[in-house]
Amino acid sequence: MNFQALVTPAEGLSALSADTLLIVLPADGGEVGDKVIDQALQSALKQGDFERKAGRTLYLHGLSGVKAQRIVLVGARDGSAKSVKAAIGQGVAALKGRAVKHLAVCLGGVVESGHAESVVLAMEQAAYHYSHTKPSAEAPQLPAKVSLVAGKNDLAAAKSGLTRGQAIAAGVSLAKETANRPGNFCTPTYLGEEAKRIGKEHGMTVKVLDRKAVEKIGMGSFLSVAQGSDEPLRFIIMEYTGAAAKAAPIVLVGKGITFDTGGISLKPGAEMDEMKYDMGGAASVLGTMRAIGELKPKINVVALIPACENMPSGRATKPGDVVTSLSGQTIEILNTDAEGRLILCDALTYAERYKPAAVVDVATLTGACVIALGAHHAGLYASDDQLGEDLLAASRTAQDPCWRMPLDEEYDEGLKSNFADMANIAGRAGGSITAAKFLQRFTRKYAWAHLDIAGVAWKGGAQKGATGRPVGLLTHFVLARAGYKG
Template identity: 70%
Template sequence: MNFQALATPAGGLGSVVADALVVVVPADGQAAVGDQALDAAVSGAVKSGDFERKAGRTLYLHGVEGLKSARVVLSASKDGSAKAFRSAVSQALALLKGRSVKHLAVALAGDAWTAAHAEALALAVEQAGYVYRHTKPSAEAVAMPAKVSLVTDKSGLAQARQGLAQGQAIASGVGFARELANRPANVCTPTFLGDEAKRLGKEFGLDVQVLDRKAIEKLGMGSFLSVTNGSEEPPRFIVMQYRGAGKKDAPVVLVGKGITFDTGGISIKPAAEMDEMKFDMGGAASVFGTMRAVGEIKPKVNVVGIVPACENMPSGRATKPGDVVTSMSGQTIEILNTDAEGRLILCDALTYAERFKPAAVVDIATLTGACVIALGHHHAGLFSPDDALADELIAASRRADDPCWRMPLDEEYDEALKSNFADMANVGSRAGGAITAAKFLQRYTKAFPWAHLDVAGVAYKGGANKGSTGRPVGLLTHFVLSRAGRKA
């Protein structure tokens, strides 16, 4: 798809030549569109009761006299923010679905464009056009415009182009993450993820290492290996490096949980909705998507993506409740529940991250159902003992419209992980389960600034709309870009 910034013609929006023109009209006020024919159309629609300037309202107009675009969609946004604009564009795209629109033009009435609006446009179009078809060839592809033009005055062209380019890269990363997570577990295996990392490396110039079981054993990752013991699928430990800054510049490290299917192991899950456990590699998918976006944007910062990938299956070789394993750090773990496996693969990956002497490490995982109970499906859970790092991530989440909420990490929660037979247990009581999971991971992060994102409630949807969301690729990409900007 070709995105472009288009200067408003001398004759105004009425002179824009496109198959469809979407005009986003902020609901808070009566700002004129600035084009005589369009203003008359808006005024007439409001007077007739066909259109209200209330958030979420849309109106389709065809063949309006004085307009060169055959189709016009009016879409009211809550306010002039990029977030509200994205929602309004999504509503307009839904109204245009099924119509022959090869060139779509989008304009914002009554407010100034920012790069954030341009980025929001690219993301709205990506979301509207995504259809999973890999194992469902009967699914109809959504007909999307070949060209999308953001109409703005000449002074805003450079900013619009920058925002569109960044938005396209993030949208591609989100789409890539969704595609990986949506594939069934018999397709998206640890080996498949390793191959995808190599392909990504060739396309975007990333240095990629994919370690097999023998190499993982050599590293002493006993905790990671304890999860994969029951599976016939071989594990993979994937390391992707993007080098956009100097060799001596400390990298940002992103660690994604890559459980390609989670039965719970010997502590087996109930059958209902177990199919959704193919999404348990949502954290890994977001790291892949972010590395793709970063590879396209090419910011001046070093980034490392780490993905421990395996299945969690029951068998005669599977780890049992009560077993004690030794992590790469040398700390021992009593495994009380084999369904608390994400932390067991992440802890060894966090230890491995030390070798990069990172400026910051963020791990991303569909880690606990407890986080879904606490925050629902809107906010990801953010845990960090580092106030500055937490503030950075929250700011990035706001810029990306990819929200997270900071959760506590008080030392009192650590008491729940005491064990009589090892340095720690892998679970505590049900109370505060998302927090004790984060406290477990914190024991492996003393060497660097660290944050944990529990994305169990936001990485995918269940039910009739089952599928990956691609979150939090937007948050992570904006965090990486903020690090590049801070250095500059």
Template identity: 65%
Template sequence: MDFRHQIASTDAVAGVAADALLVVTHGEAVDASLDPAIASVLKDALAQGDFQFKAGRTLYVHRPAGLKAARLVVAAAANASVKAFKSAVGSGLAQLKGGGAKHVAVLIGNAGEVTEQHAEAATAAAADAVYQYRRTKPSANSAPALAKLTLLCGKPEARSVQRGLLRGAAVAAGAELARELANLPGNHCTPTYLGEQAKKLGKGHGLKVEVLERKDLEKLGMGSFLAVSQGSVQPPKFIVARYDGAARSQAPIVLVGKGITFDTGGISIKPSAEMDEMKYDMGGAASVFGTLRAVAELKPKLNLVCLIPTCENMPGGRAIKPGDVVTSMSGQTIEILNTDAKGRLILCDALTYAERFKPAVVVDVATLTGACVIALGHHNSGLFTADDALADEMLAASRASLDPLWRMPLDDEYDEVLKSKFADMANVGPRAGGAITAAMFLKRFTGKYRWAHVDIAGTAWKSGAAKGATGRPVALLTHFVLSQAG
């Protein structure tokens, strides 16, 4: 999708050449600075009861008098915040979806500066509005899609708006990649497929990519990771991708993404209802792919390493059983009380592998626990870290990216429930505080670097009529990585 900016004041947009003009407004009265043609339409709609200044309300006018654009959409925002602006842009674009508009110009209809943040928010809203999964559905809607968005701004804001559009376009492309990978069914998106896609991404963006095979994992001693994969005929893969944008002496940021391409629960098998959604259990891996793409396009001066352990979790004659004890790459032994708690079993070996890069910081991302969904629902992802400064950095990235994150506790007392009589630790504790004890398990493998864990079980995809991957938290991770460039 093409994102541009154009210098145009709110009172002089009649001649803007676009298929549609989307005006975002807030407040309780028509903005006096609006172009007279738009103001006239809006006042009439208000008088006739066809529009209200309430969040989510929209007005569509075809062939509006006095405007070059063939379509006018007015969308009400809840307030003047960037978050409200993004939501209003999404509502406005929904009015145009399925129509003939390929180029939309967006205007903030209240006097005020158009910022870099507005620009990025507009790209995110547009990318979300036009995304449609087609890979295994040839009959998907083939109506002309929005191909170009132009954000109207004043001359003083043009440079910062362009920065926001560039960053937003990169994040949007990364989020689209993440959504596409996650939406693929498990018979298409296998560990082997993810390895192939990593190499393709590396070739297209000049990245160093290595895909380790089972024999490599055996040599490394990744007994925990291999244990999860042994019930499946699909071979496990361990993807190592590097973006080198700074001197080799600069410690890299490391992102680790959980890549369970399908999760049955193993011998501790899941209920059949909604098990099809367990193709999304590689949402962490998908978001790391997307972040890597965004970073590679933006080319910041930093080093980034992405680690993706990927396999299936299947029942079978060779599958791990409750009560089995395995040895992780760190040398610590793990009693597997529940084979459905497998994400932590592949992540722990990846976290140990991360030590070799002497990282500045490590962030793992995973659809790890249903308990996090119970705790936070589907709006906030869960943040776990014992490092207060790192938590502040992650939360700042969350606010900047409009990708909500909520910090959860990691008190030492939660670690007690992971004790085992037969190994150094158990892979699960009791039901209570399950998201926290899962994070405490991972924490045991991160003592040599700064570390944060992000649980996206409630935010990586949607169920029901809106079923599909969200692309989260690509925006959060990209903003965090860019913030580390100083």
């Protein structure tokens, strides 16, 4: 889709040269501002054909005096970017099956950059469909051109939001596509190739390390997870340089378990197919780097992705085994299904060499986080309050919510081991917290935050599929740190 911002015609929306108008009507708003359309709206309200409530739609065809052949009026809860996004999605659904070529979106009132971004993200949500292993899947019919109509004073903000929205939407789609591909297609090798492709397109330095290189570095914890699989591991390093070479970077670390059986601590068979999504953290980091590469903020960003499978075999790590991490700390592996933290801890230690301004790891880490927060908020842990506040602010701006969780030192008690410096799991109580406390032991030398996205990275059931979260959150966080004004 081609997005553009247009100034509202002096003659009103009736004069717009588009085949379809999508007009968002906040419940507390006034009229559209176009005589012909307002008359049609008042008539529909009077006859009970439309209510100004969130989610209500009205389709008008061939309205006399209006250039556009189709008009969809859609109610929004209010004028917020979040409500606009929901309303656009509902309006596009009302146009399903119609041959729309040029869609003009009219929000009414002041158009802010966040509104424009919401328009693009709503269109991405409508446009994305998975077809890689399902060639029979038909792509939705969507307009080739989408115009956001704004007043002259709002035009710059609208253009800025559309630009940012398109970059984030591309990152979200990439994250969805990567995560949705089955484990026999989306392997660690595939993730490495995707990273190289993104790097080549956007001028990043990319290295993809194999087992020998990882052994040479000394990532014993990462290696212990990968040793049960025949699929080769990969350690992916992406470096985006948008500031002076010596400027401390933001480091993003993504968990890349391309399939998780649980290892010797085998998972139940029900819904195990969804464990292809256990690389959702890696997918979101790749999507974020894709967005950053397009927007080119003046900041340095490094992405680190440890990628492997967690499989049971004669070579697999056993419960009770002790491994030595890159940090030199030893770990007693009490449960091989708590493997994400074992690959992340070595990547977090590796991050020290960049002397980072901050490190954020992203992982589908614990079922306990799903129990705690459900499928709406990601769990946020931060050792640095300013970093935590920055991520919360980015989550609000991006409509990609997270919730700050505790890191009190008392939660460390459950990780004690008689045979190593720590165990890889504690008891069931506070499982997401103790997992974060495990990771924190490898982050003492920098400001660190952890996003547990186990509840938000994908949907199950009839709507099974990746969400692309938290690409929006991470991108807004990086842009804010860079002081991006685009």
